[in-house]
Each structure stands twice: as C-alpha cells, then as structure tokens.
Amino acid sequence: MDPTLQEIYSLVLKQWPLVAGAYSILWVALIVYIGMIMARLGRLEKEIQVLSEAVERRG
Amino acid sequence: MKNRVTGVLLVLGGVLTTVSFIVAFFVAGVPDFGTVTVANEVQTERSLIEIAAEGFKYGRPDWGQKIFYFHVPVALSSFLVFIFTAYYGARFLLSKNREFDTKARIATEVTLVFVVLTMITGVLWTKAAWDVWWEWEPRLTTYFIMTLLVIAYFVLRNSIDDEERRATYAAAFGILAFVDAPISFAITRLIPSTHPVIERGGLETPMLLSFLCGLFGMLMIGYAVYQVRVREEMLKERLESLKASLEG
Amino acid sequence: MAVTGGTSGRAMSWRQFRAILRKDIVMELRTKEMVTSMGLYALLTMVIYQVALSQSGTAFDPRLIAAGLLWLAFVFTSMLGLNRSLVHEKDQGCLEALLLSPVDRPVIFFAKATGNFIFLLIVEVLTIPVFGFLFLQGRGFGGQFWMIPAVLTAASLGIAGVGTLLATMSVNTTGKDFVLAVLFIPLMYPLLLAAVSATTAAVLGGPDAAAGFWAGMRMIGAYDAIMLLVAYGLYEFIIGA
Numbered sequence: 075m076d077p078t079l080q081e082i083y084s085l086v087l088k089q090w091p092l093v094a095g096a097y098s099i100l101w102v103a104l105i106v107y108i109g110m111i112m113a114r115l116g117r118l119e120k121e122i123q124v125l126s127e128a129v130e131r132r133g
Numbered sequence: 134m135k136n137r138v139t140g141v142l143l144v145l146g147g148v149l150t151t152v153s154f155i156v157a158f159f160v161a162g163v164p165d166f167g168t169v170t171v172a173n174e175v176q177t178e179r180s181l182i183e184i185a186a187e188g189f190k191y192g193r194p195d196w197g198q199k200i201f202y203f204h205v206p207v208a209l210s211s212f213l214v215f216i217f218t219a220y221y222g223a224r225f226l227l228s229k230n231r232e233f234d235t236k237a238r239i240a241t242e243v244t245l246v247f248v249v250l251t252m253i254t255g256v257l258w259t260k261a262a263w264d265v266w267w268e269w270e271p272r273l274t275t276y277f278i279m280t281l282l283v284i285a286y287f288v289l290r291n292s293i294d295d296e297e298r299r300a301t302y303a304a305a306f307g308i309l310a311f312v313d314a315p316i317s318f319a320i321t322r323l324i325p326s327t328h329p330v331i332e333r334g335g336l337e338t339p340m341l342l343s344f345l346c347g348l349f350g351m352l353m354i355g356y357a358v359y360q361v362r363v364r365e366e367m368l369k370e371r372l373e374s375l376k377a378s379l380e381g
Numbered sequence: 382m383a384v385t386g387g388t389s390g391r392a393m394s395w396r397q398f399r400a401i402l403r404k405d406i407v408m409e410l411r412t413k414e415m416v417t418s419m420g421l422y423a424l425l426t427m428v429i430y431q432v433a434l435s436q437s438g439t440a441f442d443p444r445l446i447a448a449g450l451l452w453l454a455f456v457f458t459s460m461l462g463l464n465r466s467l468v469h470e471k472d473q474g475c476l477e478a479l480l481l482s483p484v485d486r487p488v489i490f491f492a493k494a495t496g497n498f499i500f501l502l503i504v505e506v507l508t509i510p511v512f513g514f515l516f517l518q519g520r521g522f523g524g525q526f527w528m529i530p531a532v533l534t535a536a537s538l539g540i541a542g543v544g545t546l547l548a549t550m551s552v553n554t555t556g557k558d559f560v561l562a563v564l565f566i567p568l569m570y571p572l573l574l575a576a577v578s579a580t581t582a583a584v585l586g587g588p589d590a591a592a593g594f595w596a597g598m599r600m601i602g603a604y605d606a607i608m609l610l611v612a613y614g615l616y617e618f619i620i621g622a
Contacts, residue, residue, distance in 0.1 A: 078171045082191045085166060089197040089261040096200045096257040097154070100207070100250055104354065107246055108143070111361055118368045125375040132379070226618045281567040288563045292554035301622035302550045305615040306564060309543070312611050313568050320571040320600050324578050 136364065143357035149350030150203075156343040157202040165192030166262065197261025202343050204254040206351035208276065211247030212314065214240055214355050215279075218286075219311035222304030234300035237307055238290070239362045243355055245283045251276055271321040278317050282310040397484050401492035405466070409500065419462045419504040426454040427508075427515055434516070443516045448580035451512060452536075452573055458508075459501050459540050460565055463548040464558045466497055471552050480620065490545065490616040498541035505533050528583035528594050535601045536576035542609040543568060549619055568608075575600035 080087070170188045217240035225233035255273055260266050267273070289306055293299035409415050430450055434443060443450075470476040470493075479489055509529065544565060551561035579597025582590045 078173050081171050082169055083194060084169065085193050086163075086196040088264075089195075092257045092261040093197060093199050096254045097203065099253055100203055103246070103250055108354075108358060108361075111358065111365065115361065115365050115368070118365060118372060122368060122372050122375065125372065125379065129375060129378055226615075278567050278570050281563075285563045285567055288556070289550070289554070289560060292556040292560050294555070298553065298622045301618055302553075305546075305550070305619050308615060309546075309568060309608070309611060312607060313571065316604055316607060317571045320575055320604070323596065323600060324574050 139357050139360040139364070142353045143361070146350045146353030146355075146357055149346045149353065150206075151350075153202055153206075153343045153347035153350055156346065157199055157340075160343070162340070163194040163196060164198055166195030166198070167193050169193045195262065197258060200254055200258040200261060202340075202347050203351075204251065204258055205344070206348040207247050207254065208251040208272075209348060210351040210355040211244050211251055211279075213352065214247060214359065215244045215283075215311055215314065217359065218244060218307045222307035222311075225300055225304045226308075229297070231296075231300065234304065235366050236363060237304060239366065240359060241283060241286050241307065242362065243359050245287070246358075247351075247355060248276065248280050248283055252280055271318065274321050275314070275318040279310075279314050282313065286310065394485055394488050397488045398492050398495075401479070401484070401489060402495055405493070405496035406499070408469075409496075415462055415465060415500045416503055416507075418465065419458045419500065420507055422461050423454050423458045423504060423508045424511065426457065427512060430454075431515070442520070444520055444584050445581075447512070447517065447584050448577045450516075451509065451580065452577050454508060454512075455501070455505055455537075456540075456566070456569065456573065458504055459497075459537075459544060460558065460561055462500055462504070463497055463541075463544045463565075464552065464561055466493065466500075467545075467548040467552040468557070476620075486617040486620050487613060489620065490613060493549075494542045494545040497545055498537055501537045501541055502533065505537065506530075525583065525586075525590075529580065531598065532576055532579045532583060532594075532601070535598060535605065536572055539572045539601065539605045539608060540569065542605070543612050546612040546616055546619060549616070572601060572604045572608075575604065 168190050169192075170190050172188045174189050218237050221233045221237035221240060224230070225237060255276060256266055259268055259273065286303060286306055290299055290303050293302060434441070437443075470479075547564045547568070548561055551557060551564060554560045556563075575597045579594050579601065582593035582597060
C-alpha cells in the first residue's frame with residue numbers, strides 16, 4: 075500500500091483484528107449459549123415424555 | 134403459545150442483528166477519529182481536510198467504531214434485563230412466591246452473560262480507539278461495577294442454604310444493586326477527574342439504522358433467552374414432580 | 382404496634398430506638414471492644430501504607446492520595462466493625478429476642494445503623510490525626526478544616542446504613558465477612574468516589590476546592606438519600622427471613 079495511504083489508514087490497520095475479534099466472540103458466545111440451552115431443553119422434553127408415559131402406564 | 138412467541142422473537146432477534154451487522158459493515162460510512170498530516174496528496178475517498186503548514190491534512194478513518202454497533206446494544210440490553218431482576222425480586226418479597234425468585238435468578242443469569250459480553254467488547258473497543266486495554270472512564274468503570282454486582286448476587290445465593298432466606302436476601306440485594314447501578318453511572322460522570330469522557334456524536338441514517346436494528350435485535354434475543362430459560366426451569370420442576378410421583 | 386396506654390406510637394418507637402441504641406453503646410463502653418479493634422485495625426493499615434509509600438521518594442506529595450488512603454482504611458475498618466456488631470447479635474441470640482419483642486423492624490434498623498455510625502465516626506476522628514502525624518508532617522491543609530468532618534459524617538451515614546443491611550444478611554451466610562466484602566464494596570463504590578473527591582478538595586485546597594467539595598457533597602447526599610431509603614424499605618423483609 076502506498077505509504078501515505080498507510081499513514082492515513084493507520085488506525086484501520088491496527089483496529090481490524092480487534093473488531094473482527096469482538097464480533098466473533100460475541101457471535102460465538104451467543105450461539106454457544108443459546109445452543110446449550112436448546113440442547114438441554116430438548117433433553118428435558120424427551121425425559122419428561124418418557125416419564126409421563128411411564129406414569130400413565132402406572133396409573 | 135408463549136413458546137411460539139419466544140421462538141419468533143429469537144429468530145427475529147437473530148435476523149435483526151444480522152441486518153445490523155450487514156448494514157454496519159457494508160452500507161454505513163466510517164467516521165473519522167482525529168486527523169493525520171501527510172507529506173503528499175493521495176487519491177483516496179477520504180476528503181482533504183485542509184492544507185496544513187507541513188503537508189496535507191486528512192481525516193483518519195476509525196474502523197474500530199464498528200464495534201459500537203453491537204457493544205452498545207448488548208450493554209443496554211444487559212441493563213434492561215437487570216430491571217427484571219429487580220422487578221421479580223420485589224414481587225417475590227411481596228408475595229413469597231418461589232416462581233418470582235426463579236425468574237429473578239434467570240434474569241440475573243442472562244444479565245451476567247450480556248454484561249460479560251459488554252465488558253469484552255468494551256475492552257476491545259478501548260484498545261481500538263485509545264490504544265490502551267483499560268481506561269477508568271465512566272462507562273467502563275460503571276460496567277465493571279455492574280459486573281461485580283452481578284457476580285456478588287450469585288456469590289450471595291451460593292452462600293445460603295435455606296431456600297426462603299436465599300430468595301429473600303437475593304431479592305433484596307438485586308434491588309439494591311439495581312438502584313446502585315445508575316447512581317454509579319451518574320457519579321462516575323460527575324466526578325472531576327483526569328480521564329477523558331468518550332463522547333458520541335449524532336449518527337447518520339445508515340449508522341442509525343444499523344444501531345437501532347442491533348439494539349432491538351439484542352433486546353429480542355435477551356428476552357427470548359430469558360423466556361427459554363424460564364421454560365427450562367419449569368420443565369425441570371415438572372420432571373422432578375414426575376419422578377417423585379413415579380417413586381410414590 | 383404494642384398496646385401502650387396513654388403513649389403515642391411515635392414516642393414508643395423513639396423509646397425503643399433509644400433503648401436498643403443504649404444497649405449497644407453501654408456494651409461498647411463496658412468492653413471497648415469495637416472501637417479498640419477498629420482503631421487498631423486502622424493503625425495497622427497505616428503501617429502498610431508506610432510500606433506502600435516507602436519507595437515514592439521525598440518529592441512525592443502524599444496529600445494527593447491522602448483522601449484515598451484514608452477512605453480505604455475507613456472502608457475496611459467499617460466492614461470489620463459491621464461484621465462484629467452483627468455477629469455479636471447473632472451469637473448472643475439478641476436478634477431473635479429483639480424479633481420476638483413487639484419492636485418495629487425499622488426501629489431495629491435505625492438503632493443498629495446509628496450505633497454503627499457512631500462507632501465508625503469515632504474511629505475516623507481518631508484515625509485522621511494519626512494519619513496526619515505519620516504522613517503529613519510539614520504539609521498543611523490546603524482547604525478549610527470544617528470540610529473534613531462534614532464529608533466524614535455524610536459518607537459514614539451511607540456506609541453505616543447500607544452496611545448494616547448488608548451485614549444483617551451476610552452474618553447469616555456461610556461466608557460471613559467475605560460475603561460482606563463482596564456485597565459491600567461494589568455497592569459503596571459511588572459513595573467512596575464522591576467522598577474521596579470531596580475529601581481531596583478539602584485537603585488540597587486551591588481555587589476549585591469549594592466547587593469540588595460541594596459537588597462531592599451533593600453526590601454523597603444523593604447517594605445517602607436514595608440508598609438509605611431503599612435499605613430502610615428492604616430491612617423489614619431481611620430481618621424476617
């Protein structure tokens with residue numbers, strides 16, 4: 075890059091890994107968190123289904 | 134019915150935040166942060182600010198400002214979810230209904246997630262804008278205190294075994310913390326100190342659009358996550374009661 | 382409200398308040414436990430301050446951080462005092478006895494908070510000359526002297542009030558003073574910030590001193606008014622649990 079342009083865009087060159095890092099951490103964290111919750115929810119629902127059928131068979 | 138609303142909100146939140154992301158990076162302009170003086174004039178979409186004594190003055194584009202499109206929505210959402218902590222805490226104190234305590238706890242949990250994300254993006258933004266990882270400026274300081282308050286909430290909860298006492302104390306502390314956070318914010322701003330207060334100017338339309346999309350998207354995600362967690366707790370309870378009736 | 386015959390409810394509450402407060406003060410006068418332990422703790426903190434400042438050189442003006450050091454000492458000393466005052470109540474079964482008697486809960490709050498406030502103030506008043514003697518030799522006060530007691534009183538009100546509520550909670554946990562610290566320090570942060578700002582203005586003096594001082598005092602006042610009100614409202618629920 076032209077050295078003068080490099081000077082003008084100096085801030086951008088320093089910043090883009092930080093910006094990329096911030097956004098990726100945010101996305102990953104939210105997706106992982108929501109994903110974990112949904113997985114737990116799915117497991118819970120299955121267990122409840124199994125158990126409620128067992129209760130019905132009993133009763 | 135509530136499940137469908139929650140699902141819709143979650144998807145809508147995701148869509149909105151993605152829209153915000155796209156607008157932020159591909160449509161909105163890049164603001165300037167200070168100026169830089171160079172020896173030669175160059176061909177760039179940056180406009181020449183003035184012909185300075187030693188050379189040519191250009192505005193310095195601030196790419197780090199992009200972080201703001203998500204950082205502020207997460208921060209605001211965290212505080213709004215915190216309102217639920219105080220609200221359900223108060224309702225618990227008045228009714229002693231365990232359900233409110235559960236809701237308050239989950240709201241605080243979601244607050245914790247959002248506050249931690251706020252801190253991480255805030256630190257990265259500070260590094261991008263001011264080239265230091267940390268600065269004791271009002272907003273960062275207040276968020277640090279909020280992080281400590283939310284952690285304190287969970288420390289308190291974990292240190293009490295009796296259920297009703299735990300719920301009562303947690304509710305009281307939640308209310309205290311919720312009142313303390315804005316006071317903290319106000320006082321850190323008003324104390325005369327040597328640190329700069331990072332001001333934010335007005336926003337042009339595409340920036341504003343991105344910001345608002347991000348804000349509403351985050352709020353929806355926050356609310357949807359809260360509802361999903363509440364549902365999880367209720368299912369857990371149903372599971373326990375089913376197990377108990379099987380053993381009975 | 383207890384059946385009082387001819388006495389009005391207000392007078393009854395005042396008598397109860399005085400009785401509980403008197404109990405705390407008399408116990409303190411007899412054992413001198415609180416003030417001595419808090420005072421010694423503050424003194425020991427001063428020793429650590431000397432170590433902390435030992436490398437700062439003679440050109441360093443300790444008046445710049447004097448307010449900060451003082452309030453640091455006061456915060457930790459007050460946590461010690463708060464914890465002890467409530468642990469006493471719990472160990473002796475005083476609290477349960479109080480709850481069984483027909484005393485209004487808010488009265489208990491005010492009485493205990495006032496007791497803590499008085500002890501804290503005593504320790505502060507004793508610590509400041511010691512601090513001045515140890516660290517401020519040869520340097521005068523820049524500002525006006527009456528400002529310092531004003532800040533002490535105002536900020537200690539907030540510390541004692543909110544601290545009493547938090548200590549009542551923390552004494553019933555399995556972490557006791559650790560939990561108190563975790564709850565206390567973040568909540569106290571804005572109050573401390575304002576107090577140090579006002580105290581620094583008082584210590585350093587200069588043209589902006591009055592403005593800085595009053596700005597700090599206003600913030601302390603706002604904090605006290607809001608947080609004490611909330612603490613007062615919450616106390617009834619806490620002490621019942």
